[in-house]
Amino acid sequence: MSPALLELVLSSTLETLYMVAVAGLISAALGIPLGVALYTSRPGQILARPALNSVLSIITNIGRSVPFIILMVAIIPLTRLIAGSSIGTNAAIVPLTIASIPFVARLIEGALNEVGPGLVEAAQAMGATPMQIITKVLLPEARGGIINGLTITVVTLISYSAMAGTVGGGGLGDLGIRYGYNRFDPMVMLVTVVILVVMVQGFQSLGDHLVRKSNHK
Amino acid sequence: MITLKNVSKTYGSGDKAVVALKDASLTVPQGAITGVIGLSGAGKSTLIRCVNLLERPTAGSVVVDGQELTELDESALRSARHQIGMIFQHFNLLSSRTVFANVALPLELAGISKDEIKKRVEPLLELTGLSDKAGQYPAQLSGGQKQRVAIARALASRPKVLLCDEATSALDPQTTASILELLKDINTKLGLTILLITHEMEVVKSICDQVALISGGELVEVASVGDFFTAPQTRLGREFLNDFLELEPPRALVERLEATAGPHTHPVVRLAFSGDAVSTPLISRLARECQVDVSILQAKVESIQDRTLGLMIAELMGDSRQTQQALDYLESHDLKVEVLGHVTRTA
Numbered sequence: 035m036s037p038a039l040l041e042l043v044l045s046s047t048l049e050t051l052y053m054v055a056v057a058g059l060i061s062a063a064l065g066i067p068l069g070v071a072l073y074t075s076r077p078g079q080i081l082a083r084p085a086l087n088s089v090l091s092i093i094t095n096i097g098r099s100v101p102f103i104i105l106m107v108a109i110i111p112l113t114r115l116i117a118g119s120s121i122g123t124n125a126a127i128v129p130l131t132i133a134s135i136p137f138v139a140r141l142i143e144g145a146l147n148e149v150g151p152g153l154v155e156a157a158q159a160m161g162a163t164p165m166q167i168i169t170k171v172l173l174p175e176a177r178g179g180i181i182n183g184l185t186i187t188v189v190t191l192i193s194y195s196a197m198a199g200t201v202g203g204g205g206l207g208d209l210g211i212r213y214g215y216n217r218f219d220p221m222v223m224l225v226t227v228v229i230l231v232v233m234v235q236g237f238q239s240l241g242d243h244l245v246r247k248s249n250h251k
Numbered sequence: 252m253i254t255l256k257n258v259s260k261t262y263g264s265g266d267k268a269v270v271a272l273k274d275a276s277l278t279v280p281q282g283a284i285t286g287v288i289g290l291s292g293a294g295k296s297t298l299i300r301c302v303n304l305l306e307r308p309t310a311g312s313v314v315v316d317g318q319e320l321t322e323l324d325e326s327a328l329r330s331a332r333h334q335i336g337m338i339f340q341h342f343n344l345l346s347s348r349t350v351f352a353n354v355a356l357p358l359e360l361a362g363i364s365k366d367e368i369k370k371r372v373e374p375l376l377e378l379t380g381l382s383d384k385a386g387q388y389p390a391q392l393s394g395g396q397k398q399r400v401a402i403a404r405a406l407a408s409r410p411k412v413l414l415c416d417e418a419t420s421a422l423d424p425q426t427t428a429s430i431l432e433l434l435k436d437i438n439t440k441l442g443l444t445i446l447l448i449t450h451e452m453e454v455v456k457s458i459c460d461q462v463a464l465i466s467g468g469e470l471v472e473v474a475s476v477g478d479f480f481t482a483p484q485t486r487l488g489r490e491f492l493n494d495f496l497e498l499e500p501p502r503a504l505v506e507r508l509e510a511t512a513g514p515h516t517h518p519v520v521r522l523a524f525s526g527d528a529v530s531t532p533l534i535s536r537l538a539r540e541c542q543v544d545v546s547i548l549q550a551k552v553e554s555i556q557d558r559t560l561g562l563m564i565a566e567l568m569g570d571s572r573q574t575q576q577a578l579d580y581l582e583s584h585d586l587k588v589e590v591l592g593h594v595t596r597t598a
Contacts, residue, residue: 099313138272149253152339153345154338155305155343157356158305158332159303159332159335159336160333160337160357161328161330161357161361162329163329163330171345174347174348241330248387250347250388
C-alpha cells in the first residue's frame with residue numbers, strides 16, 4: 035500500500051471514530067432521558083402519563099422504523115440547518131445521532147424495566163421524590179443494562195457510519211466501498227474490514243468490562 | 252400511634268371491582284407490637300400498604316402519630332413517610348450500593364450532610380450487628396443479614412413506626428428467630444411502634460402484644476395475644492390456633508375412636524388449661540377425688556407473653572359414673588374440655 039493510501043486509511047479511521055464518538059455522546063445525552071421518560075410515564079409508573087407515553091412511544095417507533103439510508107436523505111434540510119451543510123463528516127453526524135436516539139431510548143427503557151418494582155416501592159416508602167427515585171434507584175440499579183445498551187449503540191453506530199459516504203462523510207466504510215469495492219483493491223478492502231472488526235471488538239470488550247465492574251448482583 | 256378507621260380498598264370498578272379491604276379498623280398503641288395474621292389473599296398486604304399510603308384507601312381514615320395521612324398532599328405525605336419505616340419480605344435492598352450506602356439512602360433522600368449520615372449510620376450498623384459488613388454488597392450477604400440491613404435502613408430516618416411486610420417469610424426458622432429478637436429489641440430500646448403482617452402464628456406468639464385476624468379483607472378478630480391464644484373468639488381464630496398448636500390425637504388412637512360411648516368404653520378428652528389451672532395439680536387431684544386413672548396421650552405447654560397455656564389429650568379410665576364425675580370436675584375448674592370420642596377398654 036502506498037504511503038498516500040496509508041494516510042487515507044488513518045484519516046478514515048479517525049473520521050469513523052469522530053462520527054461514532056460525537057453521535058454516540060449526543061444520542062446518549064438525549065436518548066437516556068427519553069428512555070427514562072418512556073419508562074416512568076408508563077401507566078402505573080412513578081410519573082404515569084399514559085397519553086404522553088403513547089405519543090413518545092409512537093415517535094420512538096417511527097424513528098426506529100425508517101431505514102437509515104432513507105432517513106439520511108429525508109432529513110437533509112434539518113442536517114443543513116444544524117451542521118451548516120448537507121455534505122461532509124459533520125453532516126453525517128446529524129442523521130447518525132437522530133437514528134440512534136430512539137434506539138438508545140428503547141434500550142434504556144428495557145434496562146430500567148429490569149429493576150425490581152420492590153425497589154421503587156421501598157424508595158417511595160422512604161419518602162423519595164420521583165426525581166430521587168430516578169437518580170438514586172432506577173439509574174444506578176440499571177447501570178449494567180445501560181452500559182450494555184450504550185455498547186450495542188456504539189457498535190451499531192460503527193456499522194451505520196459506513197453509509198456516511200453517501201453524503202460525503204468519509205470514514206472507513208466509505209474508504210472500503212470506494213477503494214476496495216469500486217476500484218477492486220482487495221488490500222484496502224481487507225485493511226478497512228480488519229480495522230472495523232478490531233474497533234468493534236475493542237468497544238465490546240470495554241463495554242463488557244464496565245458492565246462487570248458495575249455489577250454487584 | 253396508628254389508627255385505621257373504616258379503611259376500605261377496592262381495585263377496579265363496576266363488575267370487575269375487587270374488594271381487598273372492607274371497613275378495617277385497628278388501633279396500634281404507642282410502643283406496642285401488633286401482628287396482623289391471615290392466609291394469603293386475605294388482604295394483609297393491602298392493609299399494611301394502606302398505613303403509609305403505598306396503597307391509597309378508597310374510603311376511611313389513616314392516622315399515624317396524630318396526622319391524618321389521607322388528607323396530605325404529595326410533598327407532605329413524603330415527609331410523613333420519613334416517620335414510617337418499612338421492611339419487606341424480599342428486603343428490597345439496592346444491589347448497586349454497599350451495606351453502608353443502603354442504610355444511608357433514606358438520609359440522602361432527606362438531604363442530610365455526609366458527616367451527619369456517617370454519624371447516624373454507624374450506630375445503626377452496630378445495633379443490627381452489621382459493623383463488619385459496612386463495605387459489602389447485598390449479594391455477598393445471607394437472607395438474615397439482608398433483612399438486618401433493611402431494618403437498619405428503615406430505622407435511619409428515626410421513624411416512630413415500623414411496618415413489617417412478611418419480613419421473616421423468606422427466612423429459615425433460626426434466622427426468623429434472630430430477626431424477631433432484633434425487632435423486639437428495637438421495640439424495647441427505641442420505643443418503636445411496630446405493625447407487622449405475617450401468616451405465621453409463631454411470629455405473633457413470639458413478639459406481638461396484640462393480634463388482628465384478617466379474612467376476606469375484613470378484620471374478624473382483634474385481641475391481646477394472651478387472650479387470643481387462650482380463648483380465640485372466632486371459628487377462624489380457633490382454626491389458626493389448632494393448626495399452630497398441632498395437638499391432634501395420634502393416628503393409632505384416632506382409628507380406635509368411636510363416636511358414642513358403649514358399656515366398655517373410656518372417653519378421650521382434649522383439655523386446654525390457662526391461667527391458674529396450669530399451676531394447679533389438677534390431674535392428681537382428679538385421680539384422687541373422682542377415682543379415675545388418667546392416661547396422658549399427648550401434652551404440651553406454651554408460654555405466650557406472660558401467660559401459660561397447657562394442652563393435653565388424655566384417656567379417662569373408670570366406669571361411666573366416675574368418668575362423668577371427672578368431666579364435671581374438670582369443667583368446674585375453668586378448663587376447656589372437649590370429648591374427642593371413646594375407646595374400647597383394652598384391659
